[in-house]
Amino acid sequence: MCSSDLSGLVTAFLAFDAAGKLAGLAPVKEGALALGFPAGQALVMGIVLTVCVVVYVIPRTAVLGALGITAYLGGAVTANMRVEAPLFTNILFAVYLGVLMWVGLAMRRPELLRVAGLPRAAD
Numbered sequence: 395m396c397s398s399d400l401s402g403l404v405t406a407f408l409a410f411d412a413a414g415k416l417a418g419l420a421p422v423k424e425g426a427l428a429l430g431f432p433a434g435q436a437l438v439m440g441i442v443l444t445v446c447v448v449v450y451v452i453p454r455t456a457v458l459g460a461l462g463i464t465a466y467l468g469g470a471v472t473a474n475m476r477v478e479a480p481l482f483t484n485i486l487f488a489v490y491l492g493v494l495m496w497v498g499l500a501m502r503r504p505e506l507l508r509v510a511g512l513p514r515a516a517d
Contacts, residue, residue: 400498404491408447408463415440429473442466450495457506460499467492 414422415436423433431439443466450459467488474485500506507513 396501398498398502400494401502404495404498405447405451407491408443408450412440412443412447416444429477431473439466453502456499456503460495463495464492 418437422436426433426436426439443463446459446462446466448459449455450463452459470488471485474488479485
């Protein structure tokens with residue numbers, strides 16, 4: 395799988411998630427309620443996620459978007475931990491998605507590996 399495929403897969407999932415929140419679908423509102431949020435809060439989450447995804451897909455601002463998405467996914471982990479959701483399926487799903495996002499971004503921009511203290515393949 396190449397970097398654009400990986401990043402595209404993550405982007406498509408997050409865009410689909412944001413669209414459901416922006417549309418105010420009943421299952422999304424029910425999910426928000428199950429996690430202890432007011433149903434109307436899903437719209438705010440959808441707006442925040444949409445902004446982060448748009449910033450992520452612009453190459454010049456992709457790192458900033460990835461940081462915003464990482465924060466968003468951290469909130470998802472915390473919300474699922476609070477209601478004691480299953481660990482490997484619910485709680486860690488956001489972690490899996492975040493790791494895929496950063497791997498795709500590092501594949502697109504190998505210079506990011508130096509920030510993490512990892513040598514690039516050419517180094």
